[in-house]
Amino acid sequence: MVMAVMLSGCSGQYLVLDPKGPIGESQRDLIYISAILCAVILVPVLIMTAVIVWRYRENNKKVAYKPKWEHSTKLETLVWGVPTVIIIILAAFTIKYTYDLEPSKAIASEHEPVTIEVTSLDWKWLFTYPDEGIATVNYLKFPEGVPIRFHLTSDQAMNSFWIPQLGGQIYTMSGMAMTLYLQADEAGEYYGSGANFTGEDFSKMTFKADAVSNEDYNAWVQQVKSSSPELTMDGYHKLAEKGTSDEQSFSSFPKGLFQQIVMQYMNGSDMPMHHGNSESAGSDKDMGDMDMDGMDKDMDMGSSEHANH
Known part of the structure; x- marks a missing residue:
């Protein structure tokens, strides 16, 4: 204690x-x-x-001696x-x-879940919002009282995604897409971090998770879309280089970026990520059309084994 x-x-x-x-x-x-x-x-x-x-x-003579x-x-x-x-x-x-508490088990709710794609890098977190078409670094925002469906992977060393007040850890691993459902029942700022040792600056892999009202969430999405720069593929590769980062936000990101990160090693060798698709979210490239539900079925079968949910 x-x-x-x-x-x-x-x-x-x-x-x-x-x-x-x-x-x-x-x-x-x-x-x-x-x-x-x-x-x-x-x-x-x-x-x-x-x-x-x-x-x-030895010196207590009052107890019975029973050899x-x-x-x-x-x-x-x-x-x-x-x-x-x-x-x-x-x-x-x-x-x-x-x-x-199976991590990929949906939370019963009258609200549709908000999908957030999580990619762990050395030493930072990239969050992409496929439905909203925006992205952030080391910062999360989502509506209170609404289930959040996280899809998680890693483009570097294995890490562990953790928001202590909302739910337990789940691993992020290269070549795998894990699924985790969480929900914040009240508005507030929550502490998030990586819970694995991943090198020199692993202790700086923290992020802020803000739960806000639906109105504030929608206003924030529009603000990011209107005032933040785009995340291009070249920009992503620069972001993925080893090093720490401050909080950042992006008004768009390459379509299918999360799927490309997951699938880049699927040929059995360290194939480099395809660089040709630098279009922003919303385009119809082949990689962007990959269905996350299908990826869940193919790649998330081991989620409960690898999660500390």
Whole structure:
């Protein structure tokens, strides 16, 4: 407990235990349930250890001396029975939450999900909004109370995408497109980061995730479209070079960019990304017409195995 307080820093806020969305809340509940069930075993064992050490110390002549004692049915039943029951209960909860929290499982909602494509780079995050046709770096904005469907990949080393108050980590990997659903139930600014060691500036792979009203979200999209530069393919390759980055926004990006990043190694060798398509989002090039749902079926089968959702 002392270590937890020290690691919490000056904010005094335990992000994982202060969830702001349905996925985060379920994960917090599972943490509490697991901790309580484990405490049912651990606490008595610690207490009994202290009592036994004190009671049967060498100079204590008041306790009975039984050198021939070797078995107690009651004690054996207690020692093996209680942990067995706890493990069965814990397994039942774990199985239930494992299926409930499958990362690619859609969140029940009356609202259509907002799709955001996530690409981890060294050492920055690129977010593309295929429906809105905009892109950002190290900054996310989405409407509150609306499911967010993240498609995730990596164009560099494997990383782990994490917004602690909204849900658990999921890996980003080259040549794979993972899917993660999250939702923020209230407006606010949430901390996001990469949770993997990926080299020199891995600690700077943080981003801000803002949940805002629908009106503010739509106004922000229009502002980005009207005031931000385009992200060209050449611009992307420069962005993908090793190095850190400040927050950036782009009014458009090459059509099918996320799909190209995922598919660039599909021929079994390190094939360079196709450079010919530098058109902005909204064009009808072949790579841009690739269906993400099809990619999910082909490439996301292992998402629950690789996710810490």
